[in-house]
Amino acid sequence: MLQVVKSIRIYPFTRRGVVNIRWYSDDETSDDERKKKAKNEVSKKNSDEALKRLNALLQNMSTTKSQPIDMVTAKNMRQRAIEDKEKAEKEATDLKSVTQKIAKKIGGDTQKTEAELLSVLLGTSEQKPKLNEIIGGLKVESERPVSISRAQMVKNALKQHEKPRRPRETAFSAKPRERTEKKGFVNFFDATPLNIFTQPATNVPDSLQTWSKLEEREIKLAVTHPPRNYFEKMILWTEQGKIWKFPIDNEQGMDVEKATDFTEHVMLEMHLEGWCPTRGPIRHFMELVCVGLGKNNFLSAQEKKDHIMWYKEYFESKKDVLEELLTLGDVVEEQKQIES
């Protein structure tokens, strides 16, 4: 069981002091039970121990000064002031009798305790910092004397009202607690391993290619932020394929053309092999077509080939007409020769 003097309230104006003693037990008990136990404890007058603990606590506890928080509106403030005054008058008793009471409550060497308390209160009833020094770690809840101006009271009340709101609860928001871990305590790579894996890890490519592509894309987009200058913007556009790649190459993206040799562009007669007559007007015409295509730099090699093949198809479809015409032409030529 741990016994803690939670707070000593000192009302400087009324010269009335109250010691709140709170009992903490190891097991979880409700407040009521705690109070009962506390009473029992007092009745036992386990005085010496109590005094020792009080002194120890006085030395150890950290100092915090807090004032009771009151929500005060301006209007009822005045009324409260009057009430306080009456109350204070009613309750005003001799400081000595109060200290006696406290000393009795604490028990032990009552006279000594009383003397100590008195010296503290009499010496410093108006000087709080000094009082705090003496009482050390105990929480001192002090109420301001009623005689201070109303404006001052309003100000104080508002001050308390405007206490800093605690920052919104976040994942790790917590009051600073006692530090249980020293700095540099955690050693990440010196714990006992699980000893499941023994082989060094090897990098196996993902069997699901589409999935891994999608994942890569998402990871890349996670670090693609709005560009911070024009060059970054250009980088982004380059990656999206919207602008020329550096260094500038005006044949960029013409991959098929890069793979084809210039001879395929220029030497087109080979496509005439097999279907074109070796002599005559068609041959003559097709040779001219090949020369023309060989000089054309707007068509790809494949397109040129297709162009020639189109003529092939054309001539084949017109075969009947052509044959008729050609034989006719031959006859006419022969006749001319005979005539001459």
Add this chain to the structure above:
Amino acid sequence: MQHLKRSINSFTFLKRSKTWSYQRFCATSSESNEKIEIPNYIPRSPTSILRALSQTVGFDRTAAHFKYHDDPYLIPLSNIGKRSFALAQESGRKSAKWIRQQHSNLFQHKEADPPIEAFMPTKIYTAESEVNTSDLESLIEHSQVTDAILVYTLLKNKNIEIPSNLQLSFLELICYHNCEEPLDEDLIEERWFRQSERLKERPRKTWKDNDLAEQLYHEIEPKDSKAHSCIIRGMCKYYQAEKAWAIFQNCLSNNIQLDVHAFNSILNVVMLIKESAELRWQLILELLTHMKNQQISPNLGTMNACLNTISNMGVKNAKDYATSILTEFKKIGIEPSLSSWYYVLRTFCNNRGPVSHVLVDIMAEIEGKEFEIRDIKDTFFFVTAMDVCKNHLFDLNLAKRVDALLHHGENFNLIGDSFKESTYYRHYFSLLVQTEPIEVFMQEYYDQLVPHVYIPEPMVMEEILKGVEVSGQIEHIPLLWSHMICFDQIYRENLLNAIVRIMIQNKPDISIKSQEKLPEQFGAIAYDIWSKIEEKNELRSKPMIWSGKLLGDILKLLCRINDMEKATKIMDKLANDQQKILGEPDFTAMQDFVKLCILKKQPSKALQCLQYCSSIGFNETRDLAKLICHGFTLDENHMKKLAYFVGSDVIEEVEREKQTALSENLKQ
């Protein structure tokens, strides 16, 4: 010409010396016998030169972001402004794209050869379109999920055979995206400003049960390990843990070899499969042993999945588990990524547990390194680390180290998105303002980062004001006030009260050079508050309720600069709208006003103030009446009024006082 030749000839010694030095040069070079090493050709990517150039630009923290440069007049200065500016810009691009798509027949000209695909409209598929498998292939390539689903059903209806590998990659696509269209790659701003998943949000099942993905999975016959892995990954990604676990167990019992990613996915959702921490840990061990038995090599994802599950346990042992996982994976040569450290932070710095300095150790591991993204959760590290610095450890030095790491090399890319960035800076700022002296804070951080990198939220602004209040450096107040106007924070009562309180309590000292102009500025600010709120109250349906204290303080500040006209307005407001005002002003404000009235010889205003005081019921009203009596020579009318407000005995008392004073004077 001759003349020139002669003049050159006259410099023969010069010529000689030249040849001599050349010879000497040759001699030395042959002596040293140096080998000229030609460096290897470094392959450069199309963007290398741009990257090099971009590095020369540097980053000016006091300048607006590049995307806002278009028009200096329109540079946004509030969070909401920044957001809408950037998104509006992008929405312009979006609508251009829409028109291109919708009216593609109007854009027939071909600017580029070969055509630029990014600018081309996408093919439109309808229920009547003629489709083949290559369409589906290209749609999968460009991850257009909705169209891919449409084409797939068309192919099905027409009984066109879909090759099994294509079917699998279609399954992968819809599993990955949960049958939903992903955000377009182009929409960088939208991705940046999208409200990202909250840091501490519980995983929620979003998997679409019995949708196409599951149907397709059941249709595939025979199912190979790839199809099983794919559906398990998809289900785990969207937290459909139960079904995934069932399929997983089925595979194990049928001796179907799954891949490492399927195991990772299951490890990631262990917390949804098992209830208690002990059981979860057992399952992790079990799964890892299975991997070992099936000779599956673990990877970074495996470690991160384990750490993620451990970070959700919330038990004491979790820390030991985490370190043993880290040790185990270090042993087989897997280095933790930033996301691993993020999980470690979450494990150690628990809300309920004791304070842990694990971040110090993590920083010792990673300080000064440059990181590339290796895991999608890598972007969570920095914001969480700063959160720990602020809320868990309250350690300024550590926060500075984290910040230095963030700005090292290209690490800033890992900040995540705008939400994470502002969370990061919120923690950093509120830590700085509470620990650094206010002048250092203002000079080194506030002036540098506000408003272009970070705009303090009202909460942080309140802390800054508190810092100013504690230190008494009131010369920052005008700047902070103008920023509050920019950031749209002037309608927050707590901020208004804070700034007014600071101005009231710290009366500027004119003898100090930096505070010379402050009284006027304070008066201007006070009147600004008044006029801004009044303006807003006229416009808005939900007006802000004035508090008497605030009005009183504004009045006081105006009285300090002797501005009768403006002070009168406030007094009128106080007197006329008594019912709408909450609470009452400070009495000293009333006194100040009456003194100002005396100075400006305005008895009727002073009496109005007196009337107000008596109706409120100040105890000190009589003192005020006395002050008025002494200050003015009142005419009969005024006297009557005064007597009406406070009783005629005051006047008599004052008369008596005056007479005694007079007689004393006479005696002397």
